[in-house]
Amino acid sequence: MDENRNNVSDHVDEDATSNAVDMDQYHISSWEDISKIDFSGLSIENIYQFHFVDLGLAFEFYNSYAKMRGFSVRKSRSRKVDGKFREKKYILEKWNKLENRVREPKPETRCGCMSRFHVFLYVITESWVVRDFCDEHNHEFVVPKLARMLRSHKKITDLDISK
Template sequence: MSDDDSLLEYSEIVMKMFGNEDDGFEFYNNYAYEKGFSVRKEYCKWDNGHNAKTLRKFVCSCEGFRAEKEVRREIKKRRPQNITRCGCCAQLVIAQDPNTGQWYVKDFIDEHNHPMTEPDLACFLRSHRRISDDQKAEIVQLQISGIRKHQIMDIMVRRYGVYDKVGFTSRDLYNFCHRNKAETLSGGDARTIISYMTESKRRDPDFFFQYKTDGRGHLTGLLWCDFQCQMDYRAFGDVVVFDGTYKTNRYNLALVPFVGVCNHEFCPDDGRCNKYLCRNCKNNVSPCLNPVGGIDDLLAWCCNCWSHEIRRCLNGCQDWSDEEDVSDHQVHTELDLAVT
């Protein structure tokens, strides 16, 4: 760009007026996109009553330097990011006119001490990546449909043709999904899962679930079995599996999938199924969990719920011994065992 063009561009920018602070940021961010750099909000000034902003400073993302203590720190919990701040002086300062309420350009510096990003790569700079409201709604719907995050990103790329037209990166997608999940569970994750189970039961009368709480109302056990599990129960045979995971989450709850099958074409209906499962639970799950106490009662509660549902969804009864396998079909239920 020639000197005359630069001077003309400078004159046009310093004469700009904005309705509010956000308009000023959008203008400077679009300008930065065309030039090949990223911007961020840095300094603001408030009125005497600290009720409204009267000045805002936007700077190049390379402004300033990384704190010296961060550079010299020897023990780091995370891998340090690349140093991107190099003391760039480029900035746009806007202030509010107290008479008109309009925002005007108070200072503008367009001198950078670093190379500009290539035009086809500018879309990946931080201030130019954004997930629109329509994209957010679509991502949520795809998640509800059971599509995984990396597959959602592939769908977006295919829709827009190329990565630079999507408007965000895979990391932005993962961050949005995490924030959306946190907002969904903000009212209480236990309450959320119970509401979800209740809604599933309303949509599918064959859906089964029971939960258990302690004296303080805290969720300590949850057992569920959907219609697909019941169909699988009628189809396969001859293994009993207990796969326990001990305290792998923030709640110190063990997730135990129960899978039981048998090839003898009968279903016990005299209560000994409960004893069989309890015996296997205590022999196979309890030693692995090694809880402080209270696991027997919880296992008995689980088994009562489990065997009751099995007897409900199966027809037929035939005598069997304790040494034989439980049933003719596969059962797949999942139980959260509290081991506090």
């Protein structure tokens, strides 16, 4: 797991010294940019190079990655400074085991998987940069054909609403 953790400043320095073509490849400014990504060919090093113009795009990126792999994600913790988000962590839907619940237990849905995607606001460029990414799972994946049935991938589009 430690090998998945990388020094954020190393990644930021790599972005700063790489050429403009590489920067554009990893700069996500719209949903269209996300739809062009081949998630099956991404390495951990590639994921650390992405930077996003807003927090919503960072979530959509990780959610799209999760859909391709066959798991569901949810928003976890965030950190605000002066009323503005500075960090956001997204985790697997099954991330933590539920214990000491007040309500009657439901069938077990959490397995303790520690997969995560953590971004922070890099103030100099005003973009969201990947701080931590772990892609180690301790559970089975859903086949891609059925991934649309997982919680984070169920979406009603404007077209569906208008019907």
